[in-house]
Amino acid sequence: MSTEALARLAEERVDHRFKGLPPDADGRTVGELAAQRRNLFTDDFPTPVLALSAERLEHNLALMETYAARHGLAFAPHGKTSMAPQLFHRQIEHGAWGITLAVPHQVRVARAFGIQRVFLANELIDTAALRWIAGELAADPGFRFVCYVDSVRGVELMDSALKGSARPLDVVVELGAGEGARTGVRTEAEALAVAGAVAATGTLRLVGVAGYEGEVPRADPARVRSYLRRLVALAVELDKGGRFGEAEEVIVSAGGSAWFDAVAEVFEEIPGLSLPVLKLLRSGAYVSHDDGHYRRLTPFSRVPEEGALEPAFRLWAQVVSRPTPEQAFVNAGKRDAAYDLDLPTAQVVRRNGVERAATGVTVTGLSDQHAWLRTEPGADVEVGDWIGLGLSHPCTSFDKWQLIPVAEADGTVVDYIRTFF
Numbered sequence: 005m006s007t008e009a010l011a012r013l014a015e016e017r018v019d020h021r022f023k024g025l026p027p028d029a030d031g032r033t034v035g036e037l038a039a040q041r042r043n044l045f046t047d048d049f050p051t052p053v054l055a056l057s058a059e060r061l062e063h064n065l066a067l068m069e070t071y072a073a074r075h076g077l078a079f080a081p082h083g084k085t086s087m088a089p090q091l092f093h094r095q096i097e098h099g100a101w102g103i104t105l106a107v108p109h110q111v112r113v114a115r116a117f118g119i120q121r122v123f124l125a126n127e128l129i130d131t132a133a134l135r136w137i138a139g140e141l142a143a144d145p146g147f148r149f150v151c152y153v154d155s156v157r158g159v160e161l162m163d164s165a166l167k168g169s170a171r172p173l174d175v176v177v178e179l180g181a182g183e184g185a186r187t188g189v190r191t192e193a194e195a196l197a198v199a200g201a202v203a204a205t206g207t208l209r210l211v212g213v214a215g216y217e218g219e220v221p222r223a224d225p226a227r228v229r230s231y232l233r234r235l236v237a238l239a240v241e242l243d244k245g246g247r248f249g250e251a252e253e254v255i256v257s258a259g260g261s262a263w264f265d266a267v268a269e270v271f272e273e274i275p276g277l278s279l280p281v282l283k284l285l286r287s288g289a290y291v292s293h294d295d296g297h298y299r300r301l302t303p304f305s306r307v308p309e310e311g312a313l314e315p316a317f318r319l320w321a322q323v324v325s326r327p328t329p330e331q332a333f334v335n336a337g338k339r340d341a342a343y344d345l346d347l348p349t350a351q352v353v354r355r356n357g358v359e360r361a362a363t364g365v366t367v368t369g370l371s372d373q374h375a376w377l378r379t380e381p382g383a384d385v386e387v388g389d390w391i392g393l394g395l396s397h398p399c400t401s402f403d404k405w406q407l408i409p410v411a412e413a414d415g416t417v418v419d420y421i422r423t424f425f
Contacts, residue, residue: 010093012037013422016277023409024053034407034420044320044415045091045354050338051322051390053410054401056292058418060316067311068290069226069248074310075268080104080106080123080257082288086402089117089425091291102148104286108133111149113424115140115296123257124151125286127158127178127187133174135221136400141172145232152178152214152257154188159201175256177242181219182227188215199247212255212282213239217263228263231415232270243277247358257284265303265310289398291315296346297394317401319348319393321375323385331387332377336368336393340404347398348375354390362391 008175014035018025027047042048044055072079078101083092087110092103102121103400108130111122125191128134128151135143140147148299152157153159153175166173177195180188181416195213215235218226239256250252264287271283289298293313304312321336341348347370350362363381369376379385395401402408403425410419 006116007410007424009117010090013090017421018407024405024409025407026050032060032396035064035305036418038417040102041160042417044409044411044417045390045414046356047239049409050321051320051419052334052340053409054317054319054340054405055409055417056421057314057316057318058410058412061292061410064290064293064316064408065094065098066315067101067313068287071264071268071310072285073099075272077268077271077283079287080121081291082106082125082286083114084110085399085422086291087113088402088408088421089113089424090419090421091120091181092117092119097387099152099287101282101284104147104288108136111137115147118277119149120144121148122150123284123286124149125214126138127152129153129158129161129165131161131165134162136223137173138166138169138171141173145153148174150174150176150211152176152181153198153202153208154178154339154379156197158196159205165203169207169286172209174211174251175208176214177202177210177407178240179238180233181215181217182221184221185219186216192234192238192241194262196242196245198215199242199245201404209250210242211253212248212257213242214255214257214284216260217258217266223263225266228249228266229270230254231265232258236270236274239281240275243279245366248277248279251279253280253282255284256280257282257286259287261287261289261298262320263303292398292401293311294342294398294401295349295394298396298398307345315394317395317398318351319395319401320354321391321393323387323389323391324374326385328379332365332379333374334377334391335373336375337373339372341370341393342395342397342400342404343370343377344397346397346402348393350377350391351394352392353385354389354392355386359392360380365391 082104178188256311321334325333350365408421409417
């Protein structure tokens, strides 16, 4: 982990690139601004401003560390959720094996900040990206990189791009989650053909199997477990066929943020193989959790004895118009808030330092820079009020903000999280 690169984030100057920060912060470094411990509500933060709860963020990091350890799982949280190297660093401090990513740009960000283990949950066939990865592997013996393969053609393209590489590139066969699902081989026969193609190269090394149970069509506990058992059976079959002969361990990987309880259960059933097994969970949305999609789907609602994640995001916006008793508008819209899964929810109203529940206030729509609020009779909302909004879907919340204040419960801002999308 590159502590120097992380330290340089604190040296970046605050300016017009970063929305939601006090205007008089311009010219200060991020570190200087953090050291001032300004208050989100009283020290000139303009709206809209997205904030992360310091306490809830730490709670979520610790909870998933404990969960993975309890179930014997290695953990490579999906970094595309936050694209925040500071959070990658904290996830690894909380026991993560490495970081999962999706595309080459994200790998470049991770490497710039010294991430030593990257699991790319995608087949990588871009020649320039593959050659760059090969260069990283050659230059750093401690760098571990694993990516998907799901076609013989993909293997051929990868092999062609990697000719002459100093180290083989580790790959896992991706098993698709069913007919109509996303990527991955559809049948075990196709998986065996891909494994055979990998064995015929001198540039790739087969080290396991992987998949994403969140793509199981009409997902329910039975269907998800059935798919995961297919994934485990594929690992067993490939092992019996000697396909992992060059590997040091067998990776079996799955786990989004909706079914990781099923992953933990089925992975406990993995039998002994010829090599040690790395049971690799990849859930990413847990780091901030949310107030919508993942709050409804989280496995912790099915296994409450394991604990509970807490939504760490809140978007603060200000009422700028109250044209009728039934309607109000705040100054945050699609450019500020996630809306691909659910609209934001009005949670609290803040006026003159007093916070109360946003009773009778509902977000009904978003324009680019406004949220439309329906106000029921008796709803106490007026121009100038701050409205705290809960968001649904962490991945499309982080990506709208380049520098996110981390605030304690009383509003004291103790850090700023830099994102790279």
